[in-house]
Amino acid sequence: MGGKILAVASEVFPLVKTGGLADVVGALPGALAHHGVEMRVMVPGYPQIMAALKEAQPVHRYDDLFGGPARILAGRTHGLDLLIVDAPHLFDRPGNPYLGPDGADWPDNWQRFAALSRAAADMGQGAVKAFVPEIVQAHDWQAALAVAYLNFAPSPAAKTILTVHNIAFQGQFPATIFPSLGLPDAAFAIGGVEYYGGVGYLKGGLHYADAITTVSPSYADEITTPDYGMGLDGLLRARRDVLTGIVNGIDTAIWSPASDQHLALTYVPRNFIQRRQANKRAIEQRLGLQEGDGPLFCVVSRLTWQKGMDLLVQCLDGLVGQGARLALLGAGEAALESDFKAAAAMYPGRIGVVIGYDESLSHLLQGGADSILIPSRFEPCGLTQLYGLRYGCVPVVAHVGGLADTIVDANEAALDQESATGLKFAPVDTSALARAIDRAIRLYADRKAWNSIQKAGMKTDVSWEKSAKRYALLYKKLLENRHEAR
Numbered sequence: 001m002g003g004k005i006l007a008v009a010s011e012v013f014p015l016v017k018t019g020g021l022a023d024v025v026g027a028l029p030g031a032l033a034h035h036g037v038e039m040r041v042m043v044p045g046y047p048q049i050m051a052a053l054k055e056a057q058p059v060h061r062y063d064d065l066f067g068g069p070a071r072i073l074a075g076r077t078h079g080l081d082l083l084i085v086d087a088p089h090l091f092d093r094p095g096n097p098y099l100g101p102d103g104a105d106w107p108d109n110w111q112r113f114a115a116l117s118r119a120a121a122d123m124g125q126g127a128v129k130a131f132v133p134e135i136v137q138a139h140d141w142q143a144a145l146a147v148a149y150l151n152f153a154p155s156p157a158a159k160t161i162l163t164v165h166n167i168a169f170q171g172q173f174p175a176t177i178f179p180s181l182g183l184p185d186a187a188f189a190i191g192g193v194e195y196y197g198g199v200g201y202l203k204g205g206l207h208y209a210d211a212i213t214t215v216s217p218s219y220a221d222e223i224t225t226p227d228y229g230m231g232l233d234g235l236l237r238a239r240r241d242v243l244t245g246i247v248n249g250i251d252t253a254i255w256s257p258a259s260d261q262h263l264a265l266t267y268v269p270r271n272f273i274q275r276r277q278a279n280k281r282a283i284e285q286r287l288g289l290q291e292g293d294g295p296l297f298c299v300v301s302r303l304t305w306q307k308g309m310d311l312l313v314q315c316l317d318g319l320v321g322q323g324a325r326l327a328l329l330g331a332g333e334a335a336l337e338s339d340f341k342a343a344a345a346m347y348p349g350r351i352g353v354v355i356g357y358d359e360s361l362s363h364l365l366q367g368g369a370d371s372i373l374i375p376s377r378f379e380p381c382g383l384t385q386l387y388g389l390r391y392g393c394v395p396v397v398a399h400v401g402g403l404a405d406t407i408v409d410a411n412e413a414a415l416d417q418e419s420a421t422g423l424k425f426a427p428v429d430t431s432a433l434a435r436a437i438d439r440a441i442r443l444y445a446d447r448k449a450w451n452s453i454q455k456a457g458m459k460t461d462v463s464w465e466k467s468a469k470r471y472a473l474l475y476k477k478l479l480e481n482r483h484e485a486r
Ligand code: ADP
Pocket: 018, 019, 020, 021, 023, 300, 301, 302, 329, 330, 331, 356, 357, 358, 359, 362, 381, 382, 383, 384, 385
């Protein structure tokens, strides 16, 4: 099918990750290579990236890119062809890619991500002869301005796709920044980047993109409604004809219970029941949990309102009261962190909590816990339920977005047909979550039914196979229309 695509993003696994965006951006190039698509990834030159790519070669230079000299470097690592925006005045800062040491957004994020976008748009106009992309695919608000820049570029310029991983994050800035962005005056309009009197990066991208994708079909529908659109639903309804939902896959080489180095014991569908026990023991030891007959639930999550973690806090007495246990790995809002720490102190041996980010423990939890709880209020796709399916860690999920699209609820019909892969609940509130936890505890006691849910999950195709094909088709369609007027 072919196509040269420049993906632009603020994170890429395994170099910089705060969430699922990094996993997806890191996995797509490999998945698409099977379809003849050549995808390179443009990312900011954070210290972690510069350190991993000492050999990278300069392919373009700027005397002044939003306040200082900068270069575009090209390099290869971990099987990824990267283009790095080396702009030390913007990106040479340790730690979280978005937040300063005080935990607040960097005040110059508008320049940092306008610079990333500007560099991508320049490549979309052929600034780097060695790789002239036919399509620039911008991921989330941090890259969205590339779409606006390319809209005003003289042709020939790359076609544009904006991929929305989370519409809650919009890149909203005061109008005073507009003159510094280098966009024509005409762009500061309702039909442009103007948004409630300020500048909206995501909004502008959604307005100008040749195509818009998001990470599941249900979320594509949801964001056209006021309940989920976070103010952008009207624009998305107007652009419904170019909006598609393509569900994420997972990197099945990294997430494979048969070869996962982070597990105490690896396993395959033939021997998983016994061998997962060793991983459960390892979790118990690591988190100071007692052994027990009831299920061991786990959570691997950002601790935020989106993820419904406050609802789970309300369900912990009931969970423990019925003989279940919880192992939680997460970081995020201070109030939630302290609620979970307090719960662990109240129920020693029954609730174990690790506050922080730990890639290795996130694998062990999937490989040893019985079930993963995901009570999200909204979830564009969600990856942890897909890891759960693959690892036989039964997902209990809210019926929203990508969670709704990827899990088959254990209702009577699905249990009879052995097609159930998890439990879904709605509405997303405390009592429905509590009922879902009860239902999981009861099902777990019926070991035959539970094992059949695990097996069906492990058999589910959660690879990139199908979705990579959908992206490849979308690229093909866009390139066929290349000569159409905008
Ligand atoms: P989101 O991107 O909204 O946070 P996803 O489910 O798409 O949600 O992706 C989350 C990713 O981040 C998964 O790979 C998950 O394993 C990982 N993750 C989340 N919290 C932690 C943590 N505290 N430690 C390690 N990995 C985490």
